[in-house]
Amino acid sequence: MTENVLEIDGVSKSFGGNKANDGISMTLARGEIVALLGENGAGKTTLMSILFGHYTPDEGRIRVAGADLPPGRPRAAIHAGIGMVHQHFSLAPNLTVLENVMTGTEKLWSLRSESGRARAKLKALAERFGLVVDPDARLGDLSVGEQQRVEILKALYNDARILILDEPTAVLTNLEAETLFSTLKEMARQGLSLIFISHKLDEVMAAADRVVVLRGGKVVAERRAAETSKAELAELMVGHRVARPVREAHERGAPVLEAASVSVRIDGVDRLKEVSFRLHAGEVLGIIGVSGNGQAALASLLSGTLVRSAGDILLYGEAIGDFSVADTVASGIGRIPEDRTREGAIGEMAVWENAVLERIDEPRFSRRGLVDRRAAIAFAETIVRDFDVRGGGARTRTRLLSGGNMQKLILGRNLAERPRILIAAQPARGLDEGAVAAVHARILEARKAGTAVLLISEDLDEVIGLADRIQAIVGGRLSPPVSADDVDARALGLMMAGAWKKEAA
């Protein structure tokens, strides 16, 4: 029916004996949105890097609009009309939007830069696709969503006809993601062709015309989005049926952590306002809300990195004053921070170092001021084994682990010590289906063993699946708790919009 603008034909690429891409073939038609679906490590990013000339394929070829694309040359890819929007933006925060877009677009040795013409072209593109952004703003001053717009504009500025987006929603809020997808659909309507890489089933179903599923470096299936389902795609992606574990009914214990009208004020801004909750042993209390509504402050407060300005906190029934991170460790509070690469683990350090860092002063890991490496490594190896951390051992640099495995390490570091309380902030964010299921199973196991879990999340399915009781967080305030058995997604959606306030009034 429509002509193919892109044909990938039998592309293979190995890294040291490991076949990242194995005879992959796929096509892309004009005006089409194709989702490339697969778990982390399925070979999606490798394929796109080959397409964009970052890697040279071992076998196979790529044709753009019928003409062969020379391999391994980003310039040739740009010239052929391929634009790439990286997951980690290729932008310079200290330069302006216009400068970021213009880099490399003019002859290097021309005596002056045609910035006036560039500005006009950028403006026209921004209007045509609804990607409004100030060309003279310093890039670092823009929000993540705006920066992504710049990244897209950059590709369009180079006259891209084929746009590749690598996990474009990984860094966006839900609202920003919706805006992005309506932009992408508008682009397709105007004749551009798009491939977006994802492991999120919801957005694949919502935005793509066609879905290509990769597993283990091979194309395992191809479906029209209208003719498939989330369940089918999940199964194709993982290779077997996956079901996220769901909690079973069980008796909760005594309250272990209580907050009564707790407020947190930072630089004159109320991050938390008179927040109250009561967390029991052996239950999961879900805190649901759109990100940016005070979740970060709540997690920091309970992790000991923020101090409250008003209210009382009772730990194991006793009122406590300000407490530090060391106090949380000492009193059996495990923490899974929201940003695992920034707060959760130190990428340049080994897995074993990350595993014992917060307990390094305990006698079992240090003797007379010296680290007992053997004990520390043994401890890390236990975590690696028990929590199924793959992609490296105790001595691997943590940076080399995938997101899911790093999260398992952080989870293991906390749960191996049988904490009485676990503060889990967005524990499954950015993980693929298999890893999500693993993380959820661990949290439910901890609950069964009597740990009190505070689950802070913006994923409705996650909260409904795990939590016994749910409170919504909106504008730094917490709703009264509701039992998870009494609510559905729609009711939770209303709570996240702050609907309980009206009832109270």
Place this chain on the structure above:
Amino acid sequence: MSIVLDIIASSGLWAAVLRIATPLIFGTLGALLCERAGVLNLGIEGIMTFGAMVGWLAVYHGADLWTGLLVAALAGAVFGLLHASLTVTLGLSQHVSGLGVTLFASSLSYYLFRLIVPLSGSPPTIEPFAPVNVPLLADLPFIGAVLSAQTPPTYLALLLALLLAYVVFRTPLGLAIRMTGENPHAAEAQGVNPMAVRYGAVIVGSALMAVGGGFLTLSAFNSFFPTMIQGRGWICIALVVFASWRPGRALFGALLFAFFDAFQLRLQTAVDGVPYQVFLMTPYILSIVALCVMARRARVPQALMQPYRRGER
């Protein structure tokens, strides 16, 4: 108070300011160019020393003064190539490589000088650049008197600051250099070769540093002696931060430091009863104060000191 005013009102002070500033301008612009592309070049102190030595040596052996400066520039470029090979291709620590280049280039300067020029009671001299009178400018009151004391390399330094400002901010090449210093991966993705940009910037930047050194032996003084650079290279490294990596502000910073220096020299002779070391300290103290004020809002090139490797994030 009147002493201070007298000093400031004398054309001699301002003539000295320009003279003292010239090697700093060359050195600062050179260091700035390297750092804009993302490479810290602590080889500057040694490269200036070598430039001073080799430029002087060329003239001592019969070359004319401009050829002397050119020889200094070429020698600087060679050390730049060395630094670039170590930091860009091999991706070694820029600090360590730079300090290595400084130690190597300084020692080599002293060694070659001692090898070629026999030891004598007073160091041999050359005929340095003579001041030039630029038509029209020389006729202006006061400014004429200040400028007529200057030699051609000083004019070159002033023009170079303007030229570099234009190149960095107004040309596609400048944008490519800045992008390489901010995010070499992004530069590469847009078809710029960050390796080539870094090599070019370090080689040209090092050549400028060496010309700054050459000015000392071919214009400010007429002989070479060890330790004559006296930390000017390090001042340049600080001036780059002070200037927030902008050539125009680098020019201003070099002039400001030179003003402090020239001023304290005159104060030493004008004021009795204060140890002269106190005055010697003042330019450095004032520089630290100025640095504190200016550098807090400085925008450091984000990829400065980060080696670039293709395909690695």
